[in-house]
Amino acid sequence: MLNRNPFSRPFPERLFGRQVIIGHGRTALFVFVALLFIFPLARALAYGLIVFAVALAYHFITERLGVRRTGPKWTMAKWTLDQALLLLFVSAACFLLYNYTVGWSVMNLEVFLYIAVPTVLVGLLPIVTSGLALQIRAERENQKVASRLQLSLIGSTGGVAPVSAGKPSGEGSPDSIVVGYQPRLVKRTTIYFESGRRKEIEQSLDIIEKEYAYDGLLRCHPHYSVNPDHILGVTADAQGLRLTVQGTSVKVPVTADNFSKF
Missing domain, CATH: 2.40.50.1020 (LytTr DNA-binding domain)
Known part of the structure; x- marks a missing residue:
């Protein structure tokens, strides 16, 4: 019986590998396309590459440091916290890139927090929504397989x-x-x-x-x-x-x- 609280239930495993790289690549591509409407091509591409590099580095390094994105203890709550930290690091990297383009004229902690905190909070809303949908779909599909296997055991x-x-x-x-x-x-x-x-x-x-x-x-x-x-x-x-x-x-x-x- 699954816990009624989705945040305490196991979340699909996210070991560093091909699927993780593809996922971060899609996110970076989305950022690049979205920024094309407000920035020149070169600057939009730079932000897209920064997002991709930071996301890959964060996932790879934290896994090597012992963060386990697998097993029953890898819950949706931990995945949400993981995504919040990733958004914070991405915000910091983009903040540094922006400062570089304007001669470091806004290199200020208060300005960074003014940008980063809303970015993390607002960014988590679609992430958690999509994560919840992914979790429920995986649970339903896996439960169907479990039921068929259980019936074969009974027989x-x-x-x-x-x-x-x-x-x-x-x-x-x-x-x-x-x-x-x-x-x-x-x-x-x-x-x-x-x-x-x-x-x-x-x-x-x-x-x-x-x-x-x-x-x-x-x-x-x-x-x-x-x-x-x-x-x-x-x-x-x-x-x-x-x-x-x-x-x-x-x-x-x-x-x-x-x-x-x-």
């Missing part, structure tokens, strides 16, 4: 499968691996077993998937793999699916690009 063995054929992953016992998890930027994988035990291995998740292929692990998230034979239940939010798996209390995430595997 099968209830998510509990017999021990896989082949060499058992348990050391001397038929104990299948049900989940593999590799933290971000760490070449170490935690594997969870059907019996409830877990073990850390100094190898990447890619290697684990190959070495324990007989356990049927499927990549479902950049940091997770799961054995679909041991799925007990499915829920959904704006980020994708959350799987309840036999042998562990970990809620395994499934991103939209991995839905077809299930």
Whole structure:
């Protein structure tokens, strides 16, 4: 059951990558086109490039500093705050560019706040509105997938499968691996077993998937793999699916690009 407050619900993940670059590129293009009505071509282009560069730098640097735009703790409230900070940095960069064009004649903190505060507050209105629409749409679509997958589980063995054929992953016992998890930027994988035990291995998740292929692990998230034979239940939010798996209390995430595997 999703929380009624949209700001406390998970928001679609925003890891730095191709989609983020395209999104900031579209924003910069909009700024460039809008400013063409009041500025010469060169100046409008300069502002567009500044917006694009600052947005990319902000996203990339903050992610490297540990800001996690992923997981259930990445909520719409945090996304809104993230966008407010980005607008503030973009306002500061554009303020400096404008001062450069007028010989630094208005380089004053009071003037900057007079411009930046309304820019952030007014700019957040369409951003939050579009973000809310994006969140609700993603939740609805993911819930449809979760319902279909849950029905398929009910129609099968209830998510509990017999021990896989082949060499058992348990050391001397038929104990299948049900989940593999590799933290971000760490070449170490935690594997969870059907019996409830877990073990850390100094190898990447890619290697684990190959070495324990007989356990049927499927990549479902950049940091997770799961054995679909041991799925007990499915829920959904704006980020994708959350799987309840036999042998562990970990809620395994499934991103939209991995839905077809299930």
